Amino acid sequence: MPKSDNSSTLAGDGAERLVVANWKMNGSAAQNGDFFAALQSNLANASCHSLVRTVICPPFVYLREVAQALDDSGLELGAQDVSVHDSGAYTGEISAQMLLDASCQWVIVGHSERRQYHAESSEITAAKARQAIAHGLRPIVCVGESLEDHRSGRTLDVIESQLAPVWELGANAVRSLVVAYEPVWAIGSGLTATPEEAQKVHAHIRSLAQANNCASMPLLYGGSVKADNASGLFAMQDIDGALVGGASLDPREFASIITAE
Numbered sequence: 001m002p003k004s005d006n007s008s009t010l011a012g013d014g015a016e017r018l019v020v021a022n023w024k025m026n027g028s029a030a031q032n033g034d035f036f037a038a039l040q041s042n043l044a045n046a047s048c049h050s051l052v053r054t055v056i057c058p059p060f061v062y063l064r065e066v067a068q069a070l071d072d073s074g075l076e077l078g079a080q081d082v083s084v085h086d087s088g089a090y091t092g093e094i095s096a097q098m099l100l101d102a103s104c105q106w107v108i109v110g111h112s113e114r115r116q117y118h119a120e121s122s123e124i125t126a127a128k129a130r131q132a133i134a135h136g137l138r139p140i141v142c143v144g145e146s147l148e149d150h151r152s153g154r155t156l157d158v159i160e161s162q163l164a165p166v167w168e169l170g171a172n173a174v175r176s177l178v179v180a181y182e183p184v185w186a187i188g189s190g191l192t193a194t195p196e197e198a199q200k201v202h203a204h205i206r207s208l209a210q211a212n213n214c215a216s217m218p219l220l221y222g223g224s225v226k227a228d229n230a231s232g233l234f235a236m237q238d239i240d241g242a243l244v245g246g247a248s249l250d251p252r253e254f255a256s257i258i259t260a261e
C-alpha cells in the first residue's frame, strides 16, 4: 500500500501528492469488500511516488465499513458532503461531528453536482468548509467552470468568484483546506483539460492563495482523470494530485492513478 505519513500537513509544493476517490452514489455492501481486496493486490507490489496520500470518499452509509477496510492500510477516509449545522432538525443532513464519529479525516465540499442539483452556492460551500475546519476535518473545496463559461473565456473569473467566500474564512482556516479544480465540462465526460490548460488555472489559483497567505495550499485537478492521463497532469508544477470519480470505482485503474509517476 502507498505510504501515508498521516501528518496533518500536506504542502502544495510538489513534494507530496494527494489522490482522492470520489465514489459519488456508487458502491454496495456486496462490492466494497471486493474493491479493497483488488485495490490492495494491485498496489501490493507497485512502486509509487514516495509521498502519495490516498483518500477514499464513499457514500455516507458505507463510511464505517470502509473505515474498517482501510484500517492499517495507510489509506484515509473522507465524506462527500457535510452540513453547515452542528445538529438539529435538518432531515437528511450529516454533521461534521458525525463524520468524525465515522473516522473521517476529509470531506469534499462544493462539488459541482452539489452546486447543480442541490443549489449550493459558493457561500454555502465556504460555510461547509468552515464547519469542517472547526471540527478538525480537512475540506476539499471544489471549483470549476461550465462548458459555456469555458467557451466564452470566463474560466478564471468564475474560479475567482467561487473562491472569494473561501478566502474570507481567513488564512488560518484556509491553510487546512485543499482546492480541487474540476471543470464541469470534464466531469464524467471523458474530456479532460490538457495538462497545460489545467496548469494555467492552477497557477491562477496558486496566485490567489498566495495573495491570501497560503501559497502552499494543495491543488487537485479533477475531471475524467484516468490511468493514462494522470502522469501528464501530475507533472505540472501546480497540480498536487487528483480528485477521481469514475476511475476510482475500478480498483486496477485507481491503483494505476495512485502509482502514476
Ligand code: PGA
Binding pocket: 022, 182, 186, 187, 188, 189, 222, 223, 224, 225, 243, 244, 245, 246, 247
Ligand atoms: P470523473 O469525476 O473523474 O468521473 O470525471 C470527477 C469528480 O466529479 O470528482
